[in-house]
Amino acid sequence: MRYAETGYNLEIDLSRGNIERVETDPKLTELHLGGLGTNAKILWDRVPPESEPFSPDNLLIFSTGLLCGTPAVGCNRTIVSTFSPQTLLMGYSMMGGFWAPELKYAGYDKVIFRGKSPNLIYVWINNDKVEIRDASHLRGKGAVETAELIRQELKEPNTQVAAIGLAGENRVYMASIEQGRSSASRLGIGAVMGDKGIKAIAVRGTKDINIARPDEFMELCNDVLKYIQHRAENPIKNVEPIFEGLGSPQEMKIIDEKWHTTGFMWGNARSRKKDFWTKEVEGKWRETQESVRTRLISCYNCPMKCGAIISVPGISTYMMKCYSKLTYTMAAHSDLDFGFRIAQRATEYGVDGFSTPQVMAFALELYEAGILTDQDMPGMPSDTEGRFYWLLDRIVRREGIGDVLANGTHWAAKQIGKGAEAYAHNNIKKHEQLPLKLGMLNPVYFLMYCTGEKANITQIEGQFPQEPFPTREAREEFVKDWIQVPDEKFKQYFLDWEPRGEHANPYYPTVDMSVDIVDWQEKMHYIDDALGTCAGLSSFPLKPPYHIHNYPAFISSATGIDMDEAGLTQVYRRNRNLIRAVNVRRGLTRADEKPPEDHWKKRFPELEQKLLDAYYKFKGWNNEGIPTKETLHELGMDYISEDLEQRGIIKNG
Amino acid sequence: MAKVKKKVKVIKIDLDKCNGCRACEMACSAFHAKPKYSSNNPARSRIRLIRDPLRDVYLPVYAGEYTKAECSGRDKYVIDGKEYSECDFCRASCPSRDVFKEPDSGLPLKCDMCEDDPPQEKPLCVQWCLNDALTYEEREEEVEEEVKPEDVEIGLDSLIDKYGLQKVMDSIARMSKKE
Numbered sequence: 001m002r003y004a005e006t007g008y009n010l011e012i013d014l015s016r017g018n019i020e021r022v023e024t025d026p027k028l029t030e031l032h033l034g035g036l037g038t039n040a041k042i043l044w045d046r047v048p049p050e051s052e053p054f055s056p057d058n059l060l061i062f063s064t065g066l067l068c069g070t071p072a073v074g075c076n077r078t079i080v081s082t083f084s085p086q087t088l089l090m091g092y093s094m095m096g097g098f099w100a101p102e103l104k105y106a107g108y109d110k111v112i113f114r115g116k117s118p119n120l121i122y123v124w125i126n127n128d129k130v131e132i133r134d135a136s137h138l139r140g141k142g143a144v145e146t147a148e149l150i151r152q153e154l155k156e157p158n159t160q161v162a163a164i165g166l167a168g169e170n171r172v173y174m175a176s177i178e179q180g181r182s183s184a185s186r187l188g189i190g191a192v193m194g195d196k197g198i199k200a201i202a203v204r205g206t207k208d209i210n211i212a213r214p215d216e217f218m219e220l221c222n223d224v225l226k227y228i229q230h231r232a233e234n235p236i237k238n239v240e241p242i243f244e245g246l247g248s249p250q251e252m253k254i255i256d257e258k259w260h261t262t263g264f265m266w267g268n269a270r271s272r273k274k275d276f277w278t279k280e281v282e283g284k285w286r287e288t289q290e291s292v293r294t295r296l297i298s299c300y301n302c303p304m305k306c307g308a309i310i311s312v313p314g315i316s317t318y319m320m321k322c323y324s325k326l327t328y329t330m331a332a333h334s335d336l337d338f339g340f341r342i343a344q345r346a347t348e349y350g351v352d353g354f355s356t357p358q359v360m361a362f363a364l365e366l367y368e369a370g371i372l373t374d375q376d377m378p379g380m381p382s383d384t385e386g387r388f389y390w391l392l393d394r395i396v397r398r399e400g401i402g403d404v405l406a407n408g409t410h411w412a413a414k415q416i417g418k419g420a421e422a423y424a425h426n427n428i429k430k431h432e433q434l435p436l437k438l439g440m441l442n443p444v445y446f447l448m449y450c451t452g453e454k455a456n457i458t459q460i461e462g463q464f465p466q467e468p469f470p471t472r473e474a475r476e477e478f479v480k481d482w483i484q485v486p487d488e489k490f491k492q493y494f495l496d497w498e499p500r501g502e503h504a505n506p507y508y509p510t511v512d513m514s515v516d517i518v519d520w521q522e523k524m525h526y527i528d529d530a531l532g533t534c535a536g537l538s539s540f541p542l543k544p545p546y547h548i549h550n551y552p553a554f555i556s557s558a559t560g561i562d563m564d565e566a567g568l569t570q571v572y573r574r575n576r577n578l579i580r581a582v583n584v585r586r587g588l589t590r591a592d593e594k595p596p597e598d599h600w601k602k603r604f605p606e607l608e609q610k611l612l613d614a615y616y617k618f619k620g621w622n623n624e625g626i627p628t629k630e631t632l633h634e635l636g637m638d639y640i641s642e643d644l645e646q647r648g649i650i651k652n653g
Numbered sequence: 654m655a656k657v658k659k660k661v662k663v664i665k666i667d668l669d670k671c672n673g674c675r676a677c678e679m680a681c682s683a684f685h686a687k688p689k690y691s692s693n694n695p696a697r698s699r700i701r702l703i704r705d706p707l708r709d710v711y712l713p714v715y716a717g718e719y720t721k722a723e724c725s726g727r728d729k730y731v732i733d734g735k736e737y738s739e740c741d742f743c744r745a746s747c748p749s750r751d752v753f754k755e756p757d758s759g760l761p762l763k764c765d766m767c768e769d770d771p772p773q774e775k776p777l778c779v780q781w782c783l784n785d786a787l788t789y790e791e792r793e794e795e796v797e798e799e800v801k802p803e804d805v806e807i808g809l810d811s812l813i814d815k816y817g818l819q820k821v822m823d824s825i826a827r828m829s830k831k832e
Binding site: 157180204215317 | 692814
């Protein structure tokens with residue numbers, strides 16, 4: 001019997017309309033766990049690096065994490081992996097919600113799509129019965145609307161549906177995959193789903209998920225529940241409200257947006273409004289938020305309430321989470337009411353709430369600069385809010401200038417020319433980043449921005465505070481119950497980190513400390529993404545219930561696989577190197593590993609190079625960021641070095 | 654019949670506090686797995702969350718008695734502007750819907766308040782509901798003594814309703830020979 005996992009994948013060839021249930025190799029679970037780890041293995045093995053993202057050879061993998069569907073609290077993530085049309089590298093995006101556990105209960109760990117369907121279809125997975133069904137009647141429908149229509153059509157209210165909207169159908173590079181209150185939004189994976197002709201995947205499952213050592217496992221789950229309660233009663237002190245508790249940022253609950261509205265940038269990641277947050281704004285925004293927020297909601301098997309049902313009078317109800325509450329508002333220099341309204345349309349269209357508003361603000365900057373003209377924007381309204389709706393409608397339909405903008409700021413700027421490239425200023429690896437511009441270089445963040453395979457900081461950071469605490473006393477209090485540190489030395493790093501002086505950014509944390517800290521943060525994200533644990537209970541917030549000390553017991557009691565901290569670290573290193581190898585085989589080089597030029601005002605080129613050198617060395621990579629033969633050998637992945645050698649990426653000898 | 658003092662176990666359900674996570678379903682099914690916690694499957698749960706997010710319907714319902722016939726209840730309730738069907742509140746394991754039945758055998762399920770030895774402090778669904786949508790109360794009441802049918806009896810009853818007494822008896826006779 002297989003424990004925690006089902007041991008089966010669904011392989012769907014869309015070109016031939018063939019569906020197979022394929023048993024998986026348990027050895028791969030031991031080596032990579034599941035989720036992102038085994039997704040990367042499949043992409044390495046089966047997609048040649050020459051394959052274009054929009055080619056039948058590209059795979060689109062919907063995976064559960066190893067612990068999804070078990071009682072492990074908050075393990076509900078769907079990890080979607082493919083090659084991104086925007087970055088041309090491995091694109092992986094994840095979503096919470098209810099879809100992954102349902103797939104497990106239906107009897108599958110992953111759904112792997114290959115080929116392309118000639119017509120728009122949706123897939124209906126009902127335990128052992130799997131069908132490819134016509135979706136021509138759903139063409140052009142909103143993502144939320146599609147899920148509702150499918151549930152009605154199937155007469156199965158408990159079906160979980162992941163769907164794309166118009167943006168995905170039209171292969172917009174910012175297209176998301178939407179599912180209830182969750183979405184896999186980054187890196188254009190919704191465009192790949194649309195390219196394959198898949199409108200939606202509906203799942204219903206009523207089978208068991210087994211646990212290897214039940215009593216031990218349940219005790220661990222109970223400990224997590226207790227710790228969540230403990231953290232609710234003991235918010236972190238000396239930090240902004242947003243960092244106090246667990247979960248993904250509590251944007252739906254919190255009204256106080258001083259930190260975002262005065263610290264983050266408005267427009268096309270351009271201007272800060274240091275005095276924006278006044279009593280008057282707070283009062284107005286409170287009224288807006290409380291009047292549209294019907295209920296705070298969660299994902300499967302999680303006591304947090306990171307999402308909300310949003311009902312704005314006059315438009316359809318939808319669900320929201322996290323920072324998309326403010327991305328449209330701030331990109332358009334508008335207010336919260338506008339943000340909630342346009343996000344409804346954006347959710348139905350199925351677009352990424354980070355990239356999309358930036359693309360629109362970018363277009364308006366180009367218009368103001370005379371690079372785009374009235375000829376490019378025929379009939380565009382005169383007010384910014386009206387222009388946002390106008391642009392959004394055109395982008396998702398790829399109409400006129402929308403067809404250019406639909407490829408994101410990097411590619412749009414290249415196509416527009418006339419100096420437009422200077423306006424696509426907030427990208428890493430061609431992908432739009434958080435609208436954040438800061439003063440002094442932070443060495444830890446520098447490394448994460450440069451080297452993160454996900455090209456999205458919120459999926460890399462966590463664990464270690466973003467800023468030093470003002471007093472030694474406050475720092476001492478913080479480290480007292482910091483049980484999550486993998487090693488006591490991290491407490492010292494934090495204790496000695498000062499806001500100013502010798503022990504301050506950019507030279508403290510030192511190069512070696514920075515590498516250590518980044519490695520810890522990355523490790524936790526990689527483990528979460530293999531297990532399907534929500535980062536909100538693990539790698540993202542300070543002092544989470546899951547950490548490197550209790551994870552091995554979770555994994556071994558759930559699956560029966562022997563696991564300790566050293567073994568788990570080895571799995572993490574294997575997955576980290578595997579994804580790096582997938583990307584270097586597609587052409588990723590050191591030259592790509594840089595933050596947006598203007599991310600920090602104060603830059604330190606020499607220090608930055610030292611940081612990258614040290615990071616690569618720590619990882620066992622050469623100076624170009626490519627895993628060495630020795631490193632790959634130690635991790636049991638000689639097949640990768642052989643391939644990279646054959647391609648001349650690793651030089652022999 | 655004699656009057657006896659009885660501990661009445663009550664689960665209080667506060668719909669406004671429900672965040673829709675379905676941990677109650679998961680925990681229930683894990684507790685009732687054999688051996689305990691060895692598997693979980695919300696489809697086997699004796700509590701079900703009737704959930705319709707876009708209409709803000711979040712309604713946990715517990716499995717009650719098995720019934721062999723559908724009732725005529727098809728009325729609609731509108732509470733606070735939200736529409737519920739009469740069925741939504743019903744605890745019965747009945748032929749008109751697929752909840753509160755074992756997914757493989759179709760046998761009826763019923764909430765037993767997680768009877769356990771040693772007893773649980775409160776039912777598992779309540780333990781796992783950190784949002785206090787489900788809370789547990791006990792009170793003493795004087796009630797008439799009654800003999801309650803056991804799980805096996807309820808299960809057999811439903812099989813007899815479906816296949817007739819003779820067929821069930823024949824099957825049991827045949828199966829006992831095999832053993």
